[in-house]
Amino acid sequence: MEPVPELYVLCDTQKPPVRLQRLSSSSHDALSFSANLTLPVPPQMLVFSVGDWSGLSNDGRVEVQLEVKGLDVVRIGTMTHETRCFLWERASWADYKTGTSGNGEFSVSMVIHGQVAVTANRPNQERKKRKRLKEEEENICPNKGSAKGQITQQKAKSGKDTALTKMASGKGNGTISGFPTGRWGHALCPADSETVILIGGQGSRMQFCKDSMWKLNTEKKAWSPVEALADGSTPEARTGHTAVFDPESHRIYVFGGSKNRKWFNDVHILDTVAWRWRSVEAQGKVPPLSYHSCSLFRGELFVFGGVFPRPHPEPDGCSDSIYIFDPQHEIWYQPIVLGNKPAARSGHSACLLDRELYVFGGWDTPVCYNDLYLLDLGFMEFSAVEVNGSSPTPRCWHSAAPVSKSRFLIHGGYDGNQALNDTYIFNTVTKTWTTLVHDSLPCSPRAGYSMLSLPGVKGDGEEHTPSELLIFGGGDNEGQFYSDTVRLQISEILDD
Structure with missing residues (x-):
């Protein structure tokens, strides 16, 4: 089982946060999580994650969406390695005024992009990853020659x-x-x-x-x-x-x-x-x-x-x-x-x-x-x-x-x-x-x-x-x- 963070949404400070459940149809490339909540949509929601992010590549991200039945799905934010939580406010949600009252349910869903599975072949994957990284390097100094590779390794170990x-x-x-x-x-x-x-x-x-x-x-x-x-x-x-x-x-x-x-x-x-x-x-x-x-x-x-x-x-x-x-x-x-x-x-x-x-x-x-x-x-x-x-x-x-x-x-x-x-x-x-x-x-x-x-x-x-x-x-x-x-x-x- 690859390491993935636990995903939560907090709608009411007087109640515990709700953990999103992984959908069974999720693939390894895009894991989907969802939670059904009771209307009305709260004025604020705190979206956050807890746990291990090591299974995500450096550019991995979690796209967060909100949906009220009968209305379009709206993306409300993104979590990354650097920012693993955010606060969403309903005031900026002009398209969903009909979802701020009434009975029924609304859902919060999160999709993890950039998941890297941990398998028995991980050493080979690491070698491939390093080779690909070397090929993609572009933020290096001008005229940098290959003769400095040994020095690089020696100094990196210091x-x-x-x-x-x-x-x-x-x-x-x-x-x-x-x-x-x-x-x-x-x-x-x-x-x-x-x-x-x-x-x-x-x-x-x-x-x-x-x-x-x-x-x-x-x-x-x-x-x-x-x-x-x-x-x-x-x-x-x-x-x-x-x-x-x-x-x-x-x-x-x-x-x-x-x-x-x-x-x-x-x-x-x-x-x-x-x-x-x-x-x-x-x-x-x-x-x-x-x-x-x-x-x-x-x-x-x-x-x-x-x-x-x-x-x-x-x-x-x-x-x-x-x-x-x-x-x-x-x-x-x-x-x-x-x-x-x-x-x-x-x-x-x-x-x-x-x-x-x-x-x-x-x-x-x-x-x-x-x-x-x-x-x-x-x-x-x-x-x-x-x-x-x-x-x-x-x-x-x-x-x-x-x-x-x-x-x-x-x-x-x-x-x-x-x-x-x-x-x-x-x-x-x-x-x-x-x-x-x-x-x-x-x-x-x-x-x-x-x-x-x-x-x-x-x-x-x-x-x-x-x-x-x-x-x-x-x-x-x-x-x-x-x-x-x-x-x-x-x-x-x-x-x-």
């Missing part, structure tokens, strides 16, 4: 990303105690002045992380998994996506990304007050993008670059376009952009200082860039920055963060051959790059990590003055994925 220690108080860098698994290609963003949210990513053997969403309390220095409700679907597992927090609306906007050969151009909104997901049916056109940049300016999201799919056998392409998402009207549009814009790229960094967006590096196979461009978001005009000092070497999958009103820092990345661990600071007044060497900076080469300035949210009536840097995760492109969380005091690494 277990460096499993042990975490508490960060000691005082000066210097340290590691925060926590539990997120090692990963890269994830997204990290603030949720308030004391909270940072981690979403998605890939880990060992390019598997998408099942523990996809975590919350870091920056005051207590502790991670905890996030449980969020959903109106409908939640974001699928993915990598190369972006997550941006709007302090005015207390919302996190997740956009794009990819999953093996699947690409996304969807927008999901997380209300950080109610901790509830909502999927947006946006107007306008935006292509599916991964490893793009996304910045919030005056309440709108500015997306630049990224890699997008082309019909087989053409190689994936990179974008040089700007797309803007207006959350108020839930519409995408393209602005008129003046000036000398950068070449198409993905895996670049974009750092916003006031209204100036600085775009550095990135790649469009087989070329890695180390040029710097400025986009004035007031005039929507691009210009190439003529820099002083020695520019950082070409790289992609690095990260950038502001360290003052006129300076930002970049660290690490991948240059097309190896992961990097160097650090540079750019002064926007003098237009000068400066190499930064300090004992508190991470020494392990890493790419695909995330870096934030703390505090990440402006206080009431206060200027946003970054005092710390937060770095999480990443990988060395040799098979090692990091799960360390490092905090750096900006005052210690800057020479003012």
Whole structure:
């Protein structure tokens, strides 16, 4: 018997939840469960699962439907490995007004898709699964050669990303105690002045992380998994996506990304007050993008670059376009952009200082860039920055963060051959790059990590003055994925 979760629906807090029963006609490919309940349809229903999800593939899901006799079947939500419960409200169920009163029954049914049976031939199935996974890998660094396979296996066995220690108080860098698994290609963003949210990513053997969403309390220095409700679907597992927090609306906007050969151009909104997901049916056109940049300016999201799919056998392409998402009207549009814009790229960094967006590096196979461009978001005009000092070497999958009103820092990345661990600071007044060497900076080469300035949210009536840097995760492109969380005091690494 293959492991399957137990499925429940709670209609009345004064009564126990009802367990759905498996239908005898269910096949192994799509298991069906159902429960008959008494009308009227309640104003709210909590749908949840208990038990073992290991029998489902990583993209497995549970589709939940509701039916009143004589009316159409309506899908009310989806459960996945990442979100195993959701709250449904009748207020959004305009088509079923006739089912909110009267006598009789209504039914809740659930269909499990992606079931993987456990049989005596499981070792062979595992080998086939790994072979198929290897063939489908597309979220790998550019120009990655096959000669690094042995190193990948040796480092994967070292277990460096499993042990975490508490960060000691005082000066210097340290590691925060926590539990997120090692990963890269994830997204990290603030949720308030004391909270940072981690979403998605890939880990060992390019598997998408099942523990996809975590919350870091920056005051207590502790991670905890996030449980969020959903109106409908939640974001699928993915990598190369972006997550941006709007302090005015207390919302996190997740956009794009990819999953093996699947690409996304969807927008999901997380209300950080109610901790509830909502999927947006946006107007306008935006292509599916991964490893793009996304910045919030005056309440709108500015997306630049990224890699997008082309019909087989053409190689994936990179974008040089700007797309803007207006959350108020839930519409995408393209602005008129003046000036000398950068070449198409993905895996670049974009750092916003006031209204100036600085775009550095990135790649469009087989070329890695180390040029710097400025986009004035007031005039929507691009210009190439003529820099002083020695520019950082070409790289992609690095990260950038502001360290003052006129300076930002970049660290690490991948240059097309190896992961990097160097650090540079750019002064926007003098237009000068400066190499930064300090004992508190991470020494392990890493790419695909995330870096934030703390505090990440402006206080009431206060200027946003970054005092710390937060770095999480990443990988060395040799098979090692990091799960360390490092905090750096900006005052210690800057020479003012």
